[in-house]
Amino acid sequence: MALTPKELRRMAYRVRRRNLRVIHEAGGGHTGGDLSAADILTTLYLGGVLHISPSRADAPDRDRFIMSKGHSSALLYTVLAFADFIPKEELHTYMQPLSRLSGHPVDEIPGVEANTGSLGHGLPIGVGAALAAKMDGASWRAFVLTGDGEMQAGSNWEAALQASHLKLDNLTLIVDRNGLQLSDWTERIAPLEPLADKWRSFNWSVREVNGHDHAALLEIFESIPFESGRPNCVIAHTHKGKGVSFIEDRAEWHHRVPTDKELAAALEELRDMSND
């Protein structure tokens, strides 16, 4: 059952709370980027955007979601658990010895399409997947979520050229544009702006959206393809660490793990907000 925007909003806070517990328990993970993309993933998986089913995780005609920002694995696993692809109890094994819930996703996990973690790999894989669907005249689609710092990797732009050449309007790139990469703001390291114009110049159809607004995200995703014959780029404007005041927009929270006290404070803030 697809959730409404209002339900997605509450669900996204549940996801964030569980996500933080997973990272805290494991003593590892990428807190900032997880909270940044939580609304996007919740909308994709629980808002009925992705045509996928946990009972048919390997169905040939499933939509492919490729988590190119593989470091947000704790978020991905949390959402996969809420979407019933993996048991919720399994989240306790995140990054534990011999767990399949690796610090970066591996495709042995139901619902995971690619072994990501090295940045700049997801989009080329998405291009190939979308091309396979086009070759078969199939209706399934490929979605790729990247970070924004990841846009500095040249492989994305190789893929950008080819995707528009192949007219892959069944391919959607979502850029989690929170402005921060590991150590600093993207614009202070290797500036990306004007990012939307870059994608337009590569002949992609571009939409910009508030990446924390579930209704807006749903509306955008439901209008895919934006234009016939062009790949879709969604630049989702987000805040790294979204939802927790002392984590938000702070580079040092890229992969910092909350202390017991910080976790308690974060859960309290997220509880308040889900009751809005």
Added chain:
Amino acid sequence: MTELFDCRNSFSRALENVARRDPRIVALTNDSVGSAKLTRFCGLFPDRLFNVGIAEQNMIGMASGLANGGKIPFVAAAACFLTARALEQIKNDVAYSNANVKLCGVSTGLAYGALGGTHHAIEDIAWLRAIANMRVVVPADPIESEQAVKMAAEIRGPIYLRFSRMGVPIVHSSDYTLEMGRAVCLRDGGDVTLIACGTMVTRALEAAELLTEEGIEARVLNMASIKPIDREAIIAAAKETAAIVTVEEHQIYGGLGSAVAEVVVTEHPLPMRILGVPGQFAPIGGPEFLFEHFGLTAKGIRDAATEVLGLDSIRGAE
């Protein structure tokens, strides 16, 4: 005059044949339709060949995505660019994911000769052999090249095939069947074993002829399947002959010689010599010149065999 064959042609003919039978097979290349001999494939299957331009990282990622979508991609490109430029995509998107992608390196080794070090692919076996899930096969002649493509299409999972552009004579009979992880004994002998792959197989056979003139009987193994490797054939050679000489169109580090040595030192140590490019970038010169330069010739192999057997001093006294 022995007729010589370009194994790239055998690769492309075989690819056409498997593509006729299996509609899932597609080909990708990096602006190398001509040099990968895919022009005819393009004519036969225009909707199944993707020339992605000079963008090897994207090419390998796309191949992985196509495999995810149920296709069987054969990626054909000059080995120097295919393997080095996209090595991390090969590791993560293909091997780590165990994706059903077939990598076909062409114009391998020193084949590009005077074009220089950028174009030589003499580290590719070492790089790809080190990656889990990846198979590495180096065919020696057109018959084996066709078999390699057929085998690649039949197995599920990643494989790297290496096709030279240099002319090679036929060394296998027409009913030959390449088997994964199986060496082929092309000549039996009890004194020394010569183990070669690819373009060096013929030279090893010629070296064996030269060795008979010195009263030495050489066993010649064609080790096309470098990974998985035929441990049994190597152990038998180690037990039944006095020394092993490996020869490859590749760096001496990490290639065929290393793969053989890994078995020899753990199972039955004996004297070995590893012939190849000795840890340096090749100087400028055509491939034949470079083979002479590095001793990758029948005489060079013969000399290494007599030396490792401790017989070079005898010839020196002649």
